[in-house]
Amino acid sequence: MMLTDRLEKIAECIDCKTLADVGTDHGYIPIYAVKNGKCEKAIACDVNKGPLKSADENISSYGLSAKIETRLSDGLEGLGTGEADTIVIAGMGGFLIRDILERGADRLDDNTTLLLQPMVAVAELREYLVKNGYNIFNERLSREGEKFYNILCVRKGKCEYTERDILLGRNIEDDENYGDYVNFHRGVVEKIIDGLSKSTGKEDEIAELKRKLDIMK
Numbered sequence: 001m002m003l004t005d006r007l008e009k010i011a012e013c014i015d016c017k018t019l020a021d022v023g024t025d026h027g028y029i030p031i032y033a034v035k036n037g038k039c040e041k042a043i044a045c046d047v048n049k050g051p052l053k054s055a056d057e058n059i060s061s062y063g064l065s066a067k068i069e070t071r072l073s074d075g076l077e078g079l080g081t082g083e084a085d086t087i088v089i090a091g092m093g094g095f096l097i098r099d100i101l102e103r104g105a106d107r108l109d110d111n112t113t114l115l116l117q118p119m120v121a122v123a124e125l126r127e128y129l130v131k132n133g134y135n136i137f138n139e140r141l142s143r144e145g146e147k148f149y150n151i152l153c154v155r156k157g158k159c160e161y162t163e164r165d166i167l168l169g170r171n172i173e174d175d176e177n178y179g180d181y182v183n184f185h186r187g188v189v190e191k192i193i194d195g196l197s198k199s200t201g202k203e204d205e206i207a208e209l210k211r212k213l214d215i216m217k
């Protein structure tokens with residue numbers, strides 16, 4: 001099975017007994033993880049019946065129904081505490097991932113590994129994690145064409161993230177795409193500054209964005 005770079009980078013971080021994939025949709029992550037010995041068994045969860053049906057069909061076409069259970073679940077609600085030692089929440093917005101963690105924090109035990117891959121609001125998710133008793137112990141970067149994806153490897157605990165780490169991430173500086181990634185994010189901020197410069201009364205916002213741009217060098 002061929003995965004996109006984003007899904008492959010997430011799958012590479014899996015090394016566990018029981019995996020839960022929350023918002024599984026097609027079920028590719030648990031299928032790949034079980035097929036490649038990255039976990040012994042998996043629970044593919046989704047809040048919607050349609051995606052869960054498609055996951056079911058894909059799982060059965062790979063002959064993996066005995067090792068991958070599908071489960072209708074809103075966020076972490078359908079999981080028992082500590083039932084999965086690694087939980088993937090990928091392909092959703094950072095605020096939705098934050099809400100899923102807020103509502104389901106009691107389903108995590110101290111050793112649960114979270115692999116979080118937000119599509120947007122990545123910095124906001126990092127900030128939430130750092131301020132709410134999580135340790136982002138590693139990050140990975142994925143590139144598909146001109147799009148960049150961050151994968152946050154997280155457990156309960158503590159970590160010290162600087163403002164630059166919050167904005168851009170940490171432990172990804174050696175990635176071959178890191179330079180392009182930083183330029184991409186600087187470009188986004190520069191475009192916002194350009195837009196704001198056309199209006200009056202935006203001096204404070206512009207000054208704050210310029211400060212961030214400086215940090216993102």
Ligand SMILES: C[S@@+](CC[C@H](N)C(=O)[O-])C[C@H]1O[C@@H](n2cnc3c(N)ncnc32)[C@H](O)[C@@H]1O
Pocket residue numbers: 022023024025026045046047048051073074075076089090091092100
């Ligand atoms: C864009 S897909 C991402 C699929 C896959 N995880 C990936 O990264 O390619 C988002 C999936 O999350 C599911 N979803 C959205 N909110 C959810 C929630 N609160 N709990 C569980 N699944 C959710 C949607 O039904 C959808 O199947």
